[in-house]
Amino acid sequence: MTQVTNKVQSGSGVPAAARRRRKKLTFDKVSFMVVFLGLPLAIYLVFVISPFVQAVYYSMTSWGGFNNNMPFIGFDNYVKLFNDDIFMISVRNSITLAIFLPVITVILSLILATLVTIGGSSRGQIKGLKGAGFYRIISFFPYVIPAVVIGVIWAQIYDPSAGLLNGILTTIGLDGFASYPWLGDPRTAMIASMVVIVWGFVGFYMILFIAAIKGIPAETFEAARIDGAGRFRTAITITIPLIRDNIQTAYVYMGILALDAFVYMSVLNSTGGPANSTLVMSQKLFSTAFQKGQFGLACAMGVVLAAITLIFSALVFLVNRLTGGSKDVSE
């Protein structure tokens, strides 16, 4: 490869004054652009962008899949979806996840990150808690465990008779839980599932916030301390406003993840849980497409899911902007 380039490059003896601005199109340059930009872009367009576009079109057909007969039916699929009680339940469940998961995860990980970073001595240099490295490493564990395995492990923990949770509860004297089906009771199935997802992600966001807090100059904290601010006050009025953008990013990521939640939900309760209490949109979409073969309808669900995702992100950005985000932060 490299030998070719040398030859081509040296062959350009034309006085360059006339076309100073215009760069010469040598073989080296053309081949470089074609391969470097063209190849990745081609793969990306074929396997990512084109499916997105096609999905929007398919969502307006009553396509059954395995023939090329795609009757165009406009927005009928969407009307059908909004009259489908079970689909609406799944929408409600997904939105529930998108409301609660980011709040719980972000608050919990912020608290833990704060404890690690400002738990140290209030004298001398600003420093974190002793043994912080240990907590950081342990907390991050769940993030590297495959989501499927997290689901499998927790399904066993929640097992009514042989599970760890009921084992602990009966040991400390709560015999009422002897064979309580956490995932089999509509009252607790959703909450139990949320706990699993929170467990999987708190560590990751904790590390993210720790890194952000460490990015704040120590002088800022020292100044606050000299002014007499305690740790709690410092956390609320100094730390949180300064890492606001990181919190927003974390919130959006977590929300997008909550709107998906396919892996966790389908491993914990493969059929949508008791009385569809843990059925989420992604599960409904998957079964509509790959079990029932109603591909047009499934694509319409995908469009609804994408729309909700975009609305969610827009809302988070809007709320952050309206409450004065990224204005009082001096970069």
Added chain:
Amino acid sequence: MSLKLSKKPAVAGHVERKAQETRGDKVVAGVSHTMLSLWSLMVLVPLAWTLMSSFKTTKEIFASPFALPKVWQFQNYVNAWNTAGIGSYFLNTVIVVGCALVIVMVLGAMCAYVLARYVFPGSKAVYYLMLAGLTFPIFLAIVPLFFILKNIGLLNTLPGLIIVYVAFALPFTVFFLFSFFKALPHEIGEAAAIDGAGEWRTFFQVMLPMAKPGLASVAIFNFLGLWNQYLIPVAINADHSHWVLSQGIAAFAGQQGYAVDFGSLFAAAIIVVVPVLVAYIIFQRQLQGSVSAGTMK
């Protein structure tokens, strides 16, 4: 919260040169350690329980969740590896993730380099196209993707899975490396050009080695993401002999009734977790560093 407690003693103490711990500090440290230890226990206990259960027989598992195994059943691991097919899924996963990782790193670095360092018509459009790929849920694409692969004959094959992994990991890779290449000084490119290096050579011999730290971080994240991927293989890789680990273990756990060999199921979970956990412990410094790098804009 009790964090407030620290305020008074800290102010009341007399002037000292040495950073001595006040009583308030001790309370705060105590409370912090307690809460963080509780969280660490929350993380570790389920994992330790899984490890212990992986050595028990199904009967022992049902008898008591806490009792240690009477005989340590290493047989569970053999069963998981052979009978449940975890061994062959493991091999498939290594092939698919390995190939996809190498390809996406090369293509992603090339694409990010061009976008970051060349101005050409449409470069902004390409950038926003990548952003779209990061924002929209995969679920929107999954049905058409199925038929695209079917039409080109790559459905249910490992190459098909590899190319889809590459395509969906590409936007993240490009975004992360974009800022990296952008930050490299322009003088370096000029110096290389003056020394007679062509575009190809400049990239592979000058720019790529300089972007090594960024490449390592992205590679680790991509490895985790692809190793843990579940939806894509479930949708487009239905052929039993081509299954990857996540599919295999989900199917193993999903067998209904009491036919499941629970000891082997726990063993399978451990087999899946150990490689990533080991990789994490080796690279944890790098990974935690890159978490912070990834959030900077």
